[in-house]
Amino acid sequence: MSATIAYVRVSTEDQSTNTQRATILERHKVDRWFVDEATSGLIKAQDRKGLGELLNYVREGDTVIVYAIDRLGRNTVDVLETVEKLNSKGVAVLSLREGFDMSTPMGKAMLTMLSAMAELERSNIKERQMQGIKRAKAEGKALGREKVINDEDVSQWRKDNSASIKATAIHFSISPASVKRACRSANCYS
Known part of the structure; x- marks a missing residue:
């Protein structure tokens, strides 16, 4: 008997999985939940407790639902490897925010493009941040917290x-x- 499985993740302790859970429950009856809280998407999928347990639990015919692709990870290669592991077990992966089934050829193509775009945006943000720091140093601005001791x-x-x-x-x-x-x-x- 196939199961509907949901995976939710938040990166920091001050975040909650409530929005992800509510959105998933609006559209699907979930048989089993797997959760990673205060866990960065930069940590490889297999090294995250909840996602690691999910990968061991799923069976052929199951469907894994995520709120958004970035819940699976922030690195394109890791996300694609995770989806491929699930697909190779005969498990379908649905992303609600992006609105596609990642087990279909069109879904895989969309996943690859969206993951690559997200990774590019993170790289651009980091580059802009480094340029801002470089500019501030060149202008002689003090970086970091103000010194409070003599x-x-x-x-x-x-x-x-x-x-x-x-x-x-x-x-x-x-x-x-x-x-x-x-x-x-x-x-x-x-």
Whole structure:
């Protein structure tokens, strides 16, 4: 007997799978759910707990439903490999947002194009981000958080109190790495 299986994924802890679940349940009666929460799509499919369990569970004739292709992964090759694994087991894959069956030749072609476009967009975003950082540096803008400690004060307190890195970090409410940087900057021992 074939089953309708749903897979939902969110990337961060502050996100919820509720919208994906509700959208799937509006159109399909689901026999089994597989979930990955706070799991990046950059993690290979086989290394994600929920999707790994799904791949082991499915049988010929089953249908896997996802809210959108990007729930399967963010890397075109990984998404295509996952869909191919499912198809080779005789499992159909439906994507609701894109509106196609990825087990058909047309669905596979659409999947390849959409996955490639999504990957290209992520690359373009990263490139624009790197260009913005480069431009900000060239304009002399400070990047990162504003420094809240005085390296000399940290270094002097540590020296005066013969304190460890940990004790100094606790005293100033900063990280041990900040203490080390402050001591390096002030040319004291670390």
